[in-house]
Amino acid sequence: xxxxxxxxxxxxxEARSLKPAPRGGSPAATGEHLLGAESVAITPxxxxxxxxxxxxxxxxxxxxxxxVCPGCAGSRIEAEEQPTSGRLYSYxxxxxxxxxxxxxxxxxxxxxxxxxxxxxxxxxxxxxIGERVTFRLAEVGVNKxxxxxxAPTFGKx
Amino acid sequence: xxxxxxxxxxxxxxxxxxxxxxxDIAWPAILSAIDDAGIDRRQIEVAYCGTVFGGMxxxxxxxxxxGLTGIxxxxxxxxxxxxxxxxxxAVLAVRSGAYDVGLVIGVEKLTxxxxxxxxLEMEDWEVRQGMVMPALYAMRxxxxxxxxxxxxxxxxxxxxxxxxxxxxxxxxxxxxPVTVEDVLSSRPIADPLTLFQCCPTGDGxxxxxxxxxxxxxxxxxxxxxxxxxxxxxxxxxxGYRDMTSPEITVRGAxxxxxxxxxxxxxxxxxxxxxxxxxxxxxxxEAFGFCGRGEAGxxxxxxxxxxxxxxxxxxxGGLLAKGHxxxxxxxxxxVEIVRQLRRQCGERQVENATIGLTHAxxxxxxxxxxxxxxxxxxxx
Numbered sequence: 001x002x003x004x005x006x007x008x009x010x011x012x013x014e015a016r017s018l019k020p021a022p023r024g025g026s027p028a029a030t031g032e033h034l035l036g037a038e039s040v041a042i043t044p045x046x047x048x049x050x051x052x053x054x055x056x057x058x059x060x061x062x063x064x065x066x067x068v069c070p071g072c073a074g075s076r077i078e079a080e081e082q083p084t085s086g087r088l089y090s091y092x093x094x095x096x097x098x099x100x101x102x103x104x105x106x107x108x109x110x111x112x113x114x115x116x117x118x119x120x121x122x123x124x125x126x127x128x129i130g131e132r133v134t135f136r137l138a139e140v141g142v143n144k145x146x147x148x149x150x151a152p153t154f155g156k157x
Numbered sequence: 158x159x160x161x162x163x164x165x166x167x168x169x170x171x172x173x174x175x176x177x178x179x180x181d182i183a184w185p186a187i188l189s190a191i192d193d194a195g196i197d198r199r200q201i202e203v204a205y206c207g208t209v210f211g212g213m214x215x216x217x218x219x220x221x222x223x224g225l226t227g228i229x230x231x232x233x234x235x236x237x238x239x240x241x242x243x244x245x246x247a248v249l250a251v252r253s254g255a256y257d258v259g260l261v262i263g264v265e266k267l268t269x270x271x272x273x274x275x276x277l278e279m280e281d282w283e284v285r286q287g288m289v290m291p292a293l294y295a296m297r298x299x300x301x302x303x304x305x306x307x308x309x310x311x312x313x314x315x316x317x318x319x320x321x322x323x324x325x326x327x328x329x330x331x332x333x334p335v336t337v338e339d340v341l342s343s344r345p346i347a348d349p350l351t352l353f354q355c356c357p358t359g360d361g362x363x364x365x366x367x368x369x370x371x372x373x374x375x376x377x378x379x380x381x382x383x384x385x386x387x388x389x390x391x392x393x394x395x396g397y398r399d400m401t402s403p404e405i406t407v408r409g410a411x412x413x414x415x416x417x418x419x420x421x422x423x424x425x426x427x428x429x430x431x432x433x434x435x436x437x438x439x440x441x442e443a444f445g446f447c448g449r450g451e452a453g454x455x456x457x458x459x460x461x462x463x464x465x466x467x468x469x470x471x472x473g474g475l476l477a478k479g480h481x482x483x484x485x486x487x488x489x490x491v492e493i494v495r496q497l498r499r500q501c502g503e504r505q506v507e508n509a510t511i512g513l514t515h516a517x518x519x520x521x522x523x524x525x526x527x528x529x530x531x532x533x534x535x536x
Contacts, residue, residue, distance in 0.1 A: 035286050062395045064282060070393060090303075090400060092295035093348040096274055098287045104345075107287050108296065115396050119283045119522065129303045140287065151286055 033143065035151040036120075038064035040137065041079065048137045050082040050152060052116060061116055085134040086112040086154070091127045100149060101141035110154045123155025131156065158252045162373035162380040163534065165194025165366035166491040171330040171479035174360045175268045179211045183219040183264035183362040190364035195376050196258065198223065201366070204230045204260040205247050207240030208483035210276075211264055219262065234483075237430065237518025238388070239263065240363065241486030241530030247367045248386040248532075257369050263487030264362040272358055275482070275520075282522040290520045291355055291433065295347035298435035301401045302349070304450070307438070309349055311453035313340035315434040316353045316476055318462060323473025325503040328488075330359045330479030340434075354434035356480035363487035365494075381494045384417035384511075385533035391524035398525060405529040406430075406443040406517055417533040419511060421445035424467055424533075426496050426506045427513040428489035431474040440515065441469070468506040471496065482518065486530060489514035497536040511535045 034040060041051045053065025057074035063082070068075050091108030098105075106122035110133055121140050122133070133154035141149040167189025174182060183206075191198050204225070206216030216230040235242040240263025247259040270276055274289040281288075301307050317337055323329035335353055343352040373380035389412065391405040398404065414420055421444055429444070431437035438452035446467050447455035455461065461469035472478045472492040475485060493512035495501050512534045519527025 036282070060395065070395070089397075090296040090300040092292035092299070094287065094289060094292045094295075095345045095347060097289045097292065097347070101287055105287060107292055109400075111397060117396050117398070119286065119288065121287060129299060 032148045032150050034137070035140070035149060036064070040152060041081070049084065050118065050135055051079050052082050053077040054080040061114070063116060063118055082116065082118075083112045083114060085132055086110040086118065088122070088127060088129055088131050088133050088154070089117065090129055091122055093125070098141070100143050105140060108154075118154075121151045121153045123153050123157055159254060160370040161248050161251045161367055161383045162370050163365055163383065163490065163494050164368050164373045164376055164378070164380070165190040165192070165196065166364070166494045167191075167193055168328055168363035168484075168488050168491045169361050170328045171359050171361035171481060171484070171488070173268050173358070174266070177360070179208070179215060179264055179266045180219040180222055182266055182360055183215075183262055183364075184222045186264075186362040186364040187219070187223060187260065187262060190260070190366050194366040195378070196366060198225060200258045201225060201228065201260045202256040202258055203228055203247070203250060204262065205233060205243035206230065206262040206264070207233045207235070207243035207486060208264050209234050209236060209239055210266070210269065211483060215264065216262065219264065225260075235519070235528040235530070237432070237480070237482045238486055238516045238528040238530040239483040241489070241514065241516040241532065242388055242528065244365060244367070244486065244490060244532060245386045245388045245530055248383050251367055251369060257372055259367045261365040261367060261487055262362065263364070263484040265481030265483040266360045267358045267481055268360050277520055284520070288520065289347070291347035291350055293520050294433035294435055295350050297400045297439065298349050301435060301439070304401055305453070307453045309341060310337055311456060312349065312354060312434045312438070313337040314456055315431065315437045316340045318456070319431060319437075319470050319474040319476040320353070322463065322471050322504055323477025326473050326478060329473040329477050330357055330361075331473070331477045350433055350435070354476075356432045356475040359479040359481050361479060361481040361484045361488065363484050363491050365487055365490055379498055379536060381497050381534050381536060383532060384419070384535050385413040385531070387413040387416065387531045389529055391519075391526050391529070393523045395523060401439065402449070403439055403443050403517070403525050405525045406440060406515065409515075409529040409531045410444050413513070413531040413533055419533065423511050424513050425509045425511050426468045426471060426493060427515065428470055428472060428474070428492050429515040430517045431470055431476050432480060432518075434476070437469065437474065444513070444515070463504055463506055468509070471501065471504045471506055486514070486516040489516060490532065490534075493534055497534060
C-alpha cells in the first residue's frame with residue numbers, strides 16, 4: 001500500500017531529519033488511518049513525534065504547521081519537533097461524539113513546556129487536571145471497513 | 158447617528174417539527190412581528206436573515222412565501238450568533254440612514270439532522286479528532302470546578318432554574334420543571350454534563366421589526382430603544398487561554414456597556430447563552446453580575462431568579478426554551494422586548510427597564526468562540 005505524505009516539506013526550511021508520517025491511503029480504506037497526520041513526523045529511530053511550525057520571523061509556533069503564520073503572516077515556517085510531555089489543562093469524557101471512535105472517549109488540552117497548547121485524545125479513563133502526560137500515537141476508533149483510526153494522544157501510560 | 162427601536166417581535170414556539178421545512182417554520186414568526194409592530198409589510202425596506210443550516214438563500218425562500226421580495230435581502234451565518242448578527246447589521250443600517258424600517262429573521266431546523274450533537278465543520282483540526290460542543294463546555298466545567306470548587310449540584314441548579322422558568326413560557330420547547338436529582342441522573346453526554354445540562358435539539362424561528370425612533374413613536378406603542386449593538390469575534394490563539402473566563406464575552410460586554418453608558422448593576426434582566434449549564438455561570442462573571450469565582454454562590458443565593466437582583470434567562474434560556482441555533486439571537490430579543498413592555502405574565506421581571514441579550518457560538522480550533530453579539534435595550 002502506498003503512503004500519502006501530508007506535510008508539504010517543500011515549504012519547510014532547515015528541516016531536521018524528520019520524515020512526515022504517512023496518513024495511510026483513503027479514509028475508507030482498511031489498514032491504518034492517522035488523524036492529525038499534519039502534526040506528526042517519524043524520527044530516524046521510528047518513533048512518532050509531534051511537529052509544530054515555528055515562524056522564523058516572529059518566533060511563534062503553531063500546531064499543525066501552517067503555510068502562513070497566523071501571528072505575522074510570514075511564510076518562512078520551520079518544522080519543529082515538540083516536547084513529548086506536558087500538563088493536562090482540562091479534559092472531557094465524551095459519551096456522545098464522533099461515531100467511529102471507541103465510546104466513551106477522552107479529549108483535552110495539554111500545555112507543553114514551551115507554551116504551546118495541544119488538543120489531543122487522552123489515553124485512559126481517569127484524568128486529573130494538572131497531571132503530567134506523555135505523547136504517543138494510539139488507536140481511537142475503527143472505520144466502517146475495519147480500518148484502525150490512529151491519532152496523537154497523551155496519557156500517563 | 159439616529160436612534161433605533163424594536164417596534165415588533167414575533168416567534169414560533171420552539172420544538173421538533175420534522176415535517177415542516179425551514180421556510181415554513183420562519184414565515185409565521187415574520188407575520189407575527191409585522192402584526193405586533195402594526196406596520197404595513199410594504200414598509201419593510203431591507204431584510205436580514207440569520208441561519209446556519211437553512212441552506213442557500215433562506216431569506217429569499219422564506220420571504221417569497223409572503224410576497225416580500227424585490228428588497229435587499231441579506232443571509233447571515235455566524236453560528237449561534239447568526240440572528241444577533243442579523244440584528245446588528247439591521248441596527249447599523251437604520252442608524253446610518255440607509256433604511257428606516259428593517260426586518261430581522263432568525264430560523265433553524267436542526268431536526269433535519271436527526272439527533273445527536275451539532276454537526277461541526279470536519280475541516281477543523283479539533284473537530285476531526287473528536288471535538289464536539291458538549292466536550293468543549295465540559296472542559297470549561299472541569300477547569301472551573303478545579304479552580305473555584307464549583308460542585309455538580311451547583312451546575313445542576315442552572316438547569317433547575319431555567320426549566321422552572323421555561324415552564325411559564327408558552328413558546329419554550331421544554332415546559333416541565335426538574336429537580337437537581339433529575340438533572341444529575343439524566344444521560345451522560347460529556348462528563349460532567351448530563352442531558353438536562355445541555356440545550357435540546359429543535360427547530361424554530363423569531364423575527365423583529367427594527368425602525369427609527371420617530372417611526373416607533375408614530376406606531377403608538379412603548380418604543381424599546383436599542384442602547385447598544387455589539388458584535389465581535391474571538392481572538393485566535395495557539396497557546397494558553399483561561400477557559401474559565403470567556404474572553405470574547407468579557408470584551409463584548411465591556412464594549413456594549415460603554416456604548417449604552419451603563420454598568421452591570423443597571424441591568425434588570427438578561428438573556429444569556431446558556432447552551433450548557435456551566436455556560437450561564439461563566440457568563441454571570443463575564444458580564445460582571447458577580448465577581449470571579451463567585452458564580453456558584455451567586456446562583457444559589459437566588460440572585461438570578463425572576464424575582465432576584467438580576468433575572469437571568471426568564472424565558473427558560475437555551476436549556477428550556479431551546480436552541481435552534483440561527484433563531485436563538487432573535488428569540489432572546491423577543492423575550493427582552495416583551496419583558497420591557499411588561500407582557501410576560503407569570504415570568505414577568507418586575508420593573509424591568511434595562512435588558513440585555515447575548516448569543517455566542519462557533520466551536521472552532523484556537524478560539525474561545527468564533528462570534529459574540531450583545532445587545533442592550535431600554536424602555
